Amino acid sequence: MTAMTSSGTATVTLPTDEQILITREFDAPKHLVYKAWTTPELVKRWWSGDRGEVTIAEIDLRVGGTWRYVMVASGDLEVGFHGEYREIVPNERIVSTEVFEGIPGVPGGEALNTLTFTEVDGRTILEILVEHTDKETRDMVIETGMEAGMQESMDHLEQVAVSLG
Amino acid sequence: MARAATTADAFNAVAEPRRREILDVLAGGERPVNDLVRLLGLTQPQVSKHLRVLREVGAVDVRDEGRRRLYRLNGHALKPIHDWVKTYERSWSERFDRLDVVLAELKEKEQGDDGDDE
Numbered sequence: 001m002t003a004m005t006s007s008g009t010a011t012v013t014l015p016t017d018e019q020i021l022i023t024r025e026f027d028a029p030k031h032l033v034y035k036a037w038t039t040p041e042l043v044k045r046w047w048s049g050d051r052g053e054v055t056i057a058e059i060d061l062r063v064g065g066t067w068r069y070v071m072v073a074s075g076d077l078e079v080g081f082h083g084e085y086r087e088i089v090p091n092e093r094i095v096s097t098e099v100f101e102g103i104p105g106v107p108g109g110e111a112l113n114t115l116t117f118t119e120v121d122g123r124t125i126l127e128i129l130v131e132h133t134d135k136e137t138r139d140m141v142i143e144t145g146m147e148a149g150m151q152e153s154m155d156h157l158e159q160v161a162v163s164l165g
Numbered sequence: 166m167a168r169a170a171t172t173a174d175a176f177n178a179v180a181e182p183r184r185r186e187i188l189d190v191l192a193g194g195e196r197p198v199n200d201l202v203r204l205l206g207l208t209q210p211q212v213s214k215h216l217r218v219l220r221e222v223g224a225v226d227v228r229d230e231g232r233r234r235l236y237r238l239n240g241h242a243l244k245p246i247h248d249w250v251k252t253y254e255r256s257w258s259e260r261f262d263r264l265d266v267v268l269a270e271l272k273e274k275e276q277g278d279d280g281d282d283e
Contacts, residue, residue, distance in 0.1 A: 014180035049259030
């Protein structure tokens, strides 16, 4: 078996009607993954992925404390999420709510996110369980995601078209 | 949103790990039920139950050839789901790729600090 590199794809499954589970392994011990996840200046460096820039990352890491991330995506679209911490076990587990602040016309239900950090031989398996209140809300998120994905593809296509022209 | 239920139901059907395995096998070509039973190590009733769910959402098609029933993927029905999973996985993978960079730095820093302590 060849050695695994740290870079891998996230695995997405739907364990039940209300849930989405994202799993990814990292080449770092869990206290560092936890640190990168809970330190505002570090979150700012990765949370937006390739989609924009994180302009706000506020984390009040205590039960009952709140978090809020805002990203400016391409086309100056501001996308915000916020929530409240429900359970915190340092380096092990974080349970928090997540509300999509939305773009006009797209309602956002509150999800409950459970992060679990499991360390094996210095590597960390991170599981993010996203639970919606009902199947309809989850499906709406999926539908919205499909539309967003299509929009992104169209934007990309447009860029290619412009570069050719 | 009229399409939502259909697409999401198909998504549920496909998200079940065993059904994903069936789809993986069928991605390699048309197969009778017996092949699936053998390849997946499931019982025939289990495979038949999964195939029924997949057929209901249009993810697989079936045709009779003599006494055999042959199952095949319906790529057209699966495309929206495939697109969603890919988009969702990609957006998380992009985040995680950046997180990898942050983690590599944290690791290096920590190892450096350990060295100082020794």
